[in-house]
Amino acid sequence: VPPHALVGAPAFFEMAFREQSRFAPVGRAGFERATSGAIPLLAHDATFTWTVGFLDGCPVRWSLGSLKLTPCLRLEAGALEGAGGRVVRPVTTTRPWFAVGAVGRAEWMFHGPLFLDVEGGLRFPLLRTTYYFVPQSVPGNAVFEPSVPGWLVSAGLGVRFL
Secondary structure, eight states, rough: OOOOEEEEOEEEEEEEOOOOOOOOOEEEEEEEEEOOOOOETTTTEEEEEEEEEEEEEEEEEEEEEEEEEEEEEEEEEEEEEEEESEEEEEEEEEEEEEEEEEEEEEEEEEEEEEEEEEEEEEEESSOOOEEEEEEETTTTEEEEEOOEEEEEEEEEEEOOOO
Protein backbone atom coordinates (compact mmCIF):
# COMPACT_ATOMS: atom_id res chain seq x y z
CA VAL A 1 0.00 0.00 0.00
CA PRO A 2 2.67 2.64 0.93
CA PRO A 3 6.17 2.86 -0.59
CA HIS A 4 7.62 0.34 1.90
CA ALA A 5 6.35 -2.86 3.48
CA LEU A 6 3.78 -2.59 6.25
CA VAL A 7 3.96 -4.62 9.43
CA GLY A 8 0.66 -5.74 10.90
CA ALA A 9 -1.31 -8.67 12.23
CA PRO A 10 -4.54 -9.45 10.41
CA ALA A 11 -7.37 -11.21 12.17
CA PHE A 12 -9.95 -13.14 10.18
CA PHE A 13 -12.84 -15.57 10.33
CA GLU A 14 -13.29 -18.21 7.68
CA MET A 15 -16.31 -20.22 6.69
CA ALA A 16 -15.94 -23.26 4.44
CA PHE A 17 -18.08 -26.13 3.31
CA ARG A 18 -17.10 -29.51 4.66
CA GLU A 19 -14.81 -31.09 2.17
CA GLN A 20 -16.86 -33.85 0.59
CA SER A 21 -14.81 -33.58 -2.58
CA ARG A 22 -11.57 -31.96 -3.70
CA PHE A 23 -13.46 -28.69 -4.31
CA ALA A 24 -15.05 -26.67 -1.50
CA PRO A 25 -16.00 -22.95 -1.57
CA VAL A 26 -14.56 -20.70 1.16
CA GLY A 27 -15.46 -17.23 2.49
CA ARG A 28 -13.15 -15.15 4.67
CA ALA A 29 -13.77 -11.82 6.43
CA GLY A 30 -11.00 -10.00 8.25
CA PHE A 31 -9.46 -6.84 9.59
CA GLU A 32 -5.93 -5.50 9.54
CA ARG A 33 -4.15 -2.45 10.89
CA ALA A 34 -0.57 -2.03 9.81
CA THR A 35 2.05 0.72 9.89
CA SER A 36 5.19 1.53 7.95
CA GLY A 37 7.12 3.29 10.70
CA ALA A 38 9.04 6.45 9.76
CA ILE A 39 10.19 6.33 6.13
CA PRO A 40 12.94 8.81 5.18
CA LEU A 41 11.82 10.70 2.05
CA LEU A 42 13.69 13.67 0.63
CA ALA A 43 14.76 15.68 3.70
CA HIS A 44 11.67 14.63 5.67
CA ASP A 45 9.93 11.54 7.06
CA ALA A 46 6.54 10.06 6.32
CA THR A 47 4.62 7.42 8.24
CA PHE A 48 1.72 5.49 6.75
CA THR A 49 -0.95 3.59 8.69
CA TRP A 50 -3.38 1.36 6.84
CA THR A 51 -6.62 0.20 8.45
CA VAL A 52 -8.72 -2.13 6.32
CA GLY A 53 -11.47 -4.70 6.40
CA PHE A 54 -11.52 -7.36 3.71
CA LEU A 55 -13.81 -9.99 2.25
CA ASP A 56 -12.49 -12.95 0.28
CA GLY A 57 -14.70 -15.09 -1.92
CA CYS A 58 -13.03 -18.33 -2.91
CA PRO A 59 -15.07 -20.51 -5.29
CA VAL A 60 -12.87 -23.60 -4.93
CA ARG A 61 -10.37 -25.14 -2.53
CA TRP A 62 -8.13 -28.00 -3.53
CA SER A 63 -7.03 -30.32 -0.74
CA LEU A 64 -3.86 -32.34 -1.11
CA GLY A 65 -3.50 -34.12 2.22
CA SER A 66 -2.60 -31.52 4.86
CA LEU A 67 -2.09 -28.80 2.18
CA LYS A 68 -4.99 -26.66 0.93
CA LEU A 69 -4.71 -24.35 -2.11
CA THR A 70 -7.31 -21.61 -2.53
CA PRO A 71 -7.70 -18.93 -5.25
CA CYS A 72 -9.84 -15.96 -4.11
CA LEU A 73 -11.28 -12.63 -5.17
CA ARG A 74 -10.87 -9.87 -2.57
CA LEU A 75 -12.68 -6.64 -1.68
CA GLU A 76 -11.01 -4.14 0.69
CA ALA A 77 -12.43 -1.05 2.40
CA GLY A 78 -10.77 1.16 4.99
CA ALA A 79 -8.46 4.13 5.36
CA LEU A 80 -4.87 5.09 4.57
CA GLU A 81 -3.31 7.67 6.86
CA GLY A 82 -0.19 9.61 5.90
CA ALA A 83 1.71 11.69 8.47
CA GLY A 84 4.63 14.01 7.78
CA GLY A 85 7.67 14.18 10.02
CA ARG A 86 10.76 16.39 10.29
CA VAL A 87 8.80 19.31 8.81
CA VAL A 88 7.91 22.73 10.20
CA ARG A 89 4.14 22.12 10.44
CA PRO A 90 3.52 18.37 10.24
CA VAL A 91 0.13 17.32 8.91
CA THR A 92 -1.67 14.01 9.18
CA THR A 93 -4.14 13.16 6.40
CA THR A 94 -6.54 10.22 6.34
CA ARG A 95 -8.17 9.18 3.09
CA PRO A 96 -10.56 6.34 2.22
CA TRP A 97 -9.12 3.10 0.84
CA PHE A 98 -11.04 0.85 -1.53
CA ALA A 99 -9.46 -1.92 -3.58
CA VAL A 100 -10.26 -5.15 -5.42
CA GLY A 101 -7.85 -7.97 -6.00
CA ALA A 102 -7.02 -11.59 -6.64
CA VAL A 103 -5.29 -13.69 -3.97
CA GLY A 104 -3.82 -17.18 -3.97
CA ARG A 105 -3.51 -18.90 -0.60
CA ALA A 106 -1.70 -22.01 0.61
CA GLU A 107 -2.54 -23.45 4.02
CA TRP A 108 -0.60 -26.26 5.64
CA MET A 109 -2.08 -28.02 8.68
CA PHE A 110 1.13 -29.10 10.42
CA HIS A 111 0.07 -30.11 13.96
CA GLY A 112 -3.53 -30.73 15.00
CA PRO A 113 -5.45 -27.45 14.69
CA LEU A 114 -2.30 -25.38 13.97
CA PHE A 115 -1.69 -24.15 10.44
CA LEU A 116 0.70 -22.03 8.40
CA ASP A 117 -1.03 -19.64 5.99
CA VAL A 118 0.83 -18.00 3.07
CA GLU A 119 -0.85 -15.79 0.50
CA GLY A 120 0.11 -13.58 -2.40
CA GLY A 121 -1.68 -11.64 -5.07
CA LEU A 122 -2.45 -8.33 -6.71
CA ARG A 123 -4.67 -5.50 -5.52
CA PHE A 124 -6.08 -2.68 -7.59
CA PRO A 125 -6.83 0.52 -5.61
CA LEU A 126 -10.09 2.13 -6.70
CA LEU A 127 -9.12 5.48 -5.10
CA ARG A 128 -5.54 6.68 -5.35
CA THR A 129 -4.54 9.55 -3.06
CA THR A 130 -1.22 11.26 -3.71
CA TYR A 131 0.63 12.39 -0.57
CA TYR A 132 2.85 15.51 -0.79
CA PHE A 133 5.20 17.61 1.27
CA VAL A 134 4.03 21.21 0.81
CA PRO A 135 3.74 22.97 -1.46
CA GLN A 136 2.20 20.28 -3.62
CA SER A 137 2.44 22.49 -6.71
CA VAL A 138 6.21 21.96 -6.88
CA PRO A 139 6.97 19.31 -9.54
CA GLY A 140 8.54 16.15 -8.15
CA ASN A 141 7.35 16.91 -4.62
CA ALA A 142 4.98 13.91 -4.42
CA VAL A 143 5.90 11.57 -1.57
CA PHE A 144 3.71 8.64 -2.48
CA GLU A 145 0.84 7.45 -4.65
CA PRO A 146 -0.38 3.82 -4.48
CA SER A 147 0.70 1.80 -7.50
CA VAL A 148 -1.71 -0.01 -9.81
CA PRO A 149 -1.55 -2.89 -9.37
CA GLY A 150 0.00 -3.32 -5.95
CA TRP A 151 1.48 -6.53 -4.57
CA LEU A 152 0.08 -8.40 -1.62
CA VAL A 153 2.20 -10.92 0.31
CA SER A 154 1.60 -12.25 3.81
CA ALA A 155 2.33 -15.23 6.02
CA GLY A 156 1.06 -16.25 9.41
CA LEU A 157 0.31 -18.96 11.92
CA GLY A 158 -3.21 -19.80 12.99
CA VAL A 159 -5.45 -22.09 14.99
CA ARG A 160 -8.54 -23.70 13.48
CA PHE A 161 -11.59 -23.94 15.74
CA LEU A 162 -14.12 -26.48 14.48
